Amino acid sequence: MAVAVLIEHLQKSYGDVCALKDISFTVNQGEIFGLLGPNGAGKTTTIRCLCTLAKPDGGKIEVGGISAIANPKAVRNRLGYVAQEVAIDKVLTGQELLELQAALYHLPAKVRKSRIAQLVEVLGLTDYINKKTGTYSGGIRKRLDLAAGLLHQPEVLVLDEPTVGLDIESRMVLWNFLGELKQAGTTVLITSHYLEEIDALADRLAIIDQGVVIDEGKPSELKDKIGGDRVTLRIREFTPQEEAEQAQNILQSLPFVEQVIINTAQGNSLNLIVKSEANTLSQIEQSLNGINLPTFSLAQSRPSLDDVYLAATGRTLMDAEIAAASTRDTKKEKKQQMK
Amino acid sequence: MVATRKINSALAPNPRITEQKEITSSPVGDFIQETLALTKRLFIQLQRRPSTLIAGVIQPFMWLVLFGALFSKAPQGLFGNDLSYAKFLAPGVIVFTAFSGALNAGLPVMFDREFGFLNRLLVAPLASRYSIVAASTIYIIALSFIQTAVIVAASAFLGAGLPGIAGLSAIALIVFLIVLGVTAISLGLAFALPGHIELIAVIFVTNLPLLFASTALAPLNFMAEWLQVVASLNPLTYAIEPIRYLYLHGDWAINSIVMSTPWLNINFGIVILILLAFDALVLLAIQPLLRRRFA
Numbered sequence: 045m046a047v048a049v050l051i052e053h054l055q056k057s058y059g060d061v062c063a064l065k066d067i068s069f070t071v072n073q074g075e076i077f078g079l080l081g082p083n084g085a086g087k088t089t090t091i092r093c094l095c096t097l098a099k100p101d102g103g104k105i106e107v108g109g110i111s112a113i114a115n116p117k118a119v120r121n122r123l124g125y126v127a128q129e130v131a132i133d134k135v136l137t138g139q140e141l142l143e144l145q146a147a148l149y150h151l152p153a154k155v156r157k158s159r160i161a162q163l164v165e166v167l168g169l170t171d172y173i174n175k176k177t178g179t180y181s182g183g184i185r186k187r188l189d190l191a192a193g194l195l196h197q198p199e200v201l202v203l204d205e206p207t208v209g210l211d212i213e214s215r216m217v218l219w220n221f222l223g224e225l226k227q228a229g230t231t232v233l234i235t236s237h238y239l240e241e242i243d244a245l246a247d248r249l250a251i252i253d254q255g256v257v258i259d260e261g262k263p264s265e266l267k268d269k270i271g272g273d274r275v276t277l278r279i280r281e282f283t284p285q286e287e288a289e290q291a292q293n294i295l296q297s298l299p300f301v302e303q304v305i306i307n308t309a310q311g312n313s314l315n316l317i318v319k320s321e322a323n324t325l326s327q328i329e330q331s332l333n334g335i336n337l338p339t340f341s342l343a344q345s346r347p348s349l350d351d352v353y354l355a356a357t358g359r360t361l362m363d364a365e366i367a368a369a370s371t372r373d374t375k376k377e378k379k380q381q382m383k
Numbered sequence: 384m385v386a387t388r389k390i391n392s393a394l395a396p397n398p399r400i401t402e403q404k405e406i407t408s409s410p411v412g413d414f415i416q417e418t419l420a421l422t423k424r425l426f427i428q429l430q431r432r433p434s435t436l437i438a439g440v441i442q443p444f445m446w447l448v449l450f451g452a453l454f455s456k457a458p459q460g461l462f463g464n465d466l467s468y469a470k471f472l473a474p475g476v477i478v479f480t481a482f483s484g485a486l487n488a489g490l491p492v493m494f495d496r497e498f499g500f501l502n503r504l505l506v507a508p509l510a511s512r513y514s515i516v517a518a519s520t521i522y523i524i525a526l527s528f529i530q531t532a533v534i535v536a537a538s539a540f541l542g543a544g545l546p547g548i549a550g551l552s553a554i555a556l557i558v559f560l561i562v563l564g565v566t567a568i569s570l571g572l573a574f575a576l577p578g579h580i581e582l583i584a585v586i587f588v589t590n591l592p593l594l595f596a597s598t599a600l601a602p603l604n605f606m607a608e609w610l611q612v613v614a615s616l617n618p619l620t621y622a623i624e625p626i627r628y629l630y631l632h633g634d635w636a637i638n639s640i641v642m643s644t645p646w647l648n649i650n651f652g653i654v655i656l657i658l659l660a661f662d663a664l665v666l667l668a669i670q671p672l673l674r675r676r677f678a
Contacts, residue, residue, distance in 0.1 A: 095506045108398070120508035121401050131499035133424065135431045140424075147420030148507035150404065150413045162393040176431075192503075197397035228394035 046073040047109075048200050048231040049094065054103035056089055063089040065255035067103070071200070071233055071248075076226050078246030079235040080349065082364035086255040087235040088128065091204045094233075095125045108199055121149075124193035128204040130185045134178030138169060138188050141177060142195065149196040163191040167221070183214030190221065200231045207241060219245060239349045239361060251353055253364070258356040267347045270355045272302060274347055275316040277328065278340040283312040287337060294331050300324055318344075413510035414517075421504075421518035425491070429526075436526065443480040443534045447472060447541055450600060473538035474626035475599030478619055480534060481527040481558045482593070485565035486586050488523045489573030493582050496573070516673065520566050527562045528555065543630060550629040560658040561622040564665045571669030598623050603643070615644035618661050625654045 049071035056064040064086045071077040079087050092098040094105055096116040105112040105119075112119040132141060139160070146156045164173050167187045172180060177188065186206065193201055203222075207215045222232055222245060236242050242249050243263050250260040259266055277295075279287055285306075291314060292304045303317040318324050329339055353361050429436060447469070454468045492515070495501040504515055531554065539545040546554065569586075576582050594600070596610060597619035603611050614620050624642035628651070629635055637652040649657075 097502055097505055117508045118405065120506055121405065122398070123506070125506045127499060127502060129499055131503055133428070133500060135428050136424065140427060144420050144424055145503070145507075147416050148504060148509060150408060150416055150508070150510075166391060166393050194394065197395065197400060199396040199398055199401070224391055225394050228390050228392065228396075230394060230396045 047071070048073040048075075048107070049077075049233060050104065050106040051090070051094065052104040054090065054093060054105065055101045056086075056093060056098060057101055063255055064093070064100070067252065067255065067257055069250040069257055069260050071231060073199075073231055074226065074229055075247040076222060076232040076234065076245050078242035078249035079233065079252060080237070080239065080242045080246075080249050080353075081235075081252040082237055082361055082368055084368040085237075085252045085364075087237075087252060088204055089255075090252070091125075091202055091233075091235060095123060095202060096120055121196070122199045124196070124198035124201040126186075126189050126193045126201070126203045126206060128206075128208060130189045132177040132180075132185060132188065135176060137176055138164075138173040138180075138191075141188065142173075142192060145192040146195050151196060159195055160191075163194055167191050181214075182209055183211060183217065186210060186214065186218065190218075194225075194230075198230070200233060201225065203232070203234045205235055205237070207236070207238065237361065237365065243349055249349075251349070251356065253353070253357050259352060263349060266349065266352045270347055270352055271320075272317045272347065273320050273324070273344055274351060275318055275324065275328065275342070275344050277314040277316065277342050278311070279314075279332070279337050280340050281311065283340075285312060288312040288314060290335060291332060291337055294335055295328060298327065298331060300327075408510075410510045414514055417507075417509050418514040418517045418521070421514060422521050425518060425522040426525075428491075429522075436529070439480070439484060439526065439530050440533050442483075443476045443530065444537055446476045446479070447534070447538055450476075451541065467542055469538060469541045470543040470630060471602075471627070472600070473534065473541075473543040474623050474630055475597070476538070477531050477534050477554065477558065477626060478561060478622040479594050479597075479599050480530050481562050482565055482619055482622075483590060484527050484530065485523055485562040486569050486590060488519055488566040489569035489571075489582055490579065490586075492519060492570060492573040493576070493579045497579060513673070516567075516570050519570055520563065523566045524559060524562050527558055531555070531558050546629045547633070550635070553629055553635075554626050556655070557622050557626055557658065560655070560662055561618060564618065564658070564662040567662070567665045567669055571665075571672045574675075575672045593617060593619055598627075598642075603645075608645075611645050615646075618658070621654050621657050621661075624649075625651055 047070050051070070052068045054064050054067040055062075067086065067090055069077075069079075079090065081087050089098065093100045094107070094112060096112055096119060100113065107119045107122050110118045110122070136144070142160045142163075143156065146160060151159060164170055167190060169184070169187055169191065172184050172188075177185065180188065193203075206218055210218065219241075222234070225232055234242075234245065246263060248260070248262050249266070251258045251266075259269075261269075277291070279291055288306045292306060295301055295304050295314070295316065300319045300321050301316055302319065305315045307313050307315050316328075325342055325344055329342065332339055350361050353364075357364070359367075450472055451469045457468060492501070495504075501515075505512070509515075535545070535551070535554070569582075572582055572585055576585065596613045597617045598614055599619065603614060606614060620642070628639060628641040632639065635641075635651065638650045640648045641651050641654055642649050
């Protein structure tokens with residue numbers, strides 16, 4: 045399969061903050077590739093380097109075999125970019141914005157009108173296109189931005205956190221649309237910190253954390269690789285600490301249980317990693333009965349992408365989000381990016 | 384996704400078009416296309432949000448009326464033989480208005496930077512990113528011409544008289560030259576400074592001081608010696624004095640002496656050359672600022 049985007053040993057620092065330490069991944073032609081990681085992991089910086097908005101300090105970026113560092117203009121011709129925060133000129137109508145965009149990509153006058161009309165129809169923007177963009181809802185803005193990014197029929201469409209701030213319905217519309225886009229042959233690179241999103245959409249993904257790629261592959265491959273099943277146990281709706289610890293002790297002695305963690309954030313529920321065997325749940329229930337503890341809920345599941353992330357970094361994506369939110373100075377980062 | 388879904392060709396990539404475009408495109412044609420599109424955007428903004436233009440026309444009108452009234456009882460002949468202050472003031476207001484407008488040219492670009500709209504332009508395969516600068520310059524110059532026309536008409540009404548066609552063309556040329564240089568400075572700052580607060584601060588500390596340190600409101604020989612020197616180095620003075628000469632003399636020529644600085648007398652042709660040199664100097668000076676951003 046031909047390689048659409050190649051990124052190798054990408055490095056980038058802003059001042060003394062190292063945003064990207066070592067990022068490498070490849071996106072194959074015609075697939076939806078997901079870049080998953082918590083906020084502040086380096087997703088947006090990677091995308092900024094790819095879209096020629098930032099110059100990397102080191103490493104290689106190629107789109108369709110063309111270097112983004114040596115030949116940025118050729119790469120701009122081949123990429124469509126949908127930024128995280130849609131920047132639209134509120135005074136312009138959607139039509140005017142698309143016409144501006146078409147001129148910036150040098151679409152000939154002959155095809156400009158028909159191309160815009162085509163995308164307006166496909167994206168269901170007909171009712172909005174002659175209204176000022178300042179009146180648009182978040183979902184409509186995103187659709188307009190998608191149309192803008194696709195006007196020049198790019199080989200790769202890059203979307204940075206496309207569903208942040210969207211309502212559920214708009215999110216579903218976008219997911220379906222990305223499926224159609226793939227069907228038509230456009231390669232899609234999407235970043236997200238939503239596990240479900242990448243799990244549902246991506247053919248392959250890379251997980252990045254603190255400027256490094258932790259793992260890359262198909263979602264099913266990554267999940268199989270860490271192995272085992274996950275069991276979530278609630279003794280009561282809100283379990284007292286000592287009961288949880290009691291249960292932890294007894295369950296750790298079971299032969300098929302590999303690890304038991306008390307999740308204080310979830311009312312002292314217990315998270316277990318177990319070997320994939322039959323009857324694990326009933327054996328857990330029996331052990332609890334043995335020390336006179338009830339079971340409020342008990343569920344077994346295959347590992348999720350969050351477990352992949354947890355196994356590699358020792359923390360859940362949610363914890364990483366919270367940690368990042370408290371240490372990050374987003375205002376400063378924005379200033380850095382403006383330079 | 385659903386395998387049976389009909390493939391939508393509108394969403395298909397078209398690498399052949401891209402390659403074709405790269406072979407056949409002409410950089411000059413592309414540059415014109417993108418510059419015109421960006422300029423059009425600025426004019427649509429102006430049309431839908433005309434308050435800046437309205438304020439930009441009302442303000443010089445108020446300068447004319449208020450400053451005119453301020454000095455209306457100045458002793459007869461103070462500004463020269465039988466010269467009314469209105470006639471003296473008009474050129475100062477023309478240049479100062481054009482200058483203020485040009486000084487603000489960087490603000491829309493700064494806001495585009497802050498709101499991320501500039502990124503939309505920077506990820507596009509522009510023939511040259513100087514089209515962003517060119518569009519702003521065209522827009523500001525057009526705006527200055529509108530303002531200048533209004534001031535010329537208003538001051539004619541207030542008794543300043545009206546230069547001939549050649550004189551008006553000369554005014555247009557001078558306004559063009561001063562606006563070009565100052566717009567370039569402002570755009571350079573819009574890329575160099577960290578945000579709009581800083582840009583507004585710079586505009587604030589340069590705007591009025593440069594007005595008072597020029598011959599807009601009073602002739603050189605009214606000023607303290609040191610201010611005469613400052614005013615003689617101020618580019619605004621080099622725009623004001625020739626326009627004032629045009630207003631006062633129907634019979635001007637390239638070699639007419641239009642201003643007398645403390646160190647030498649300067650004729651019309653030299654003034655134009657000095658303004659050209661100012662523009663060239665500024666355009667050269669902002670290159671590193673733009674290149675850092677546009678490389």
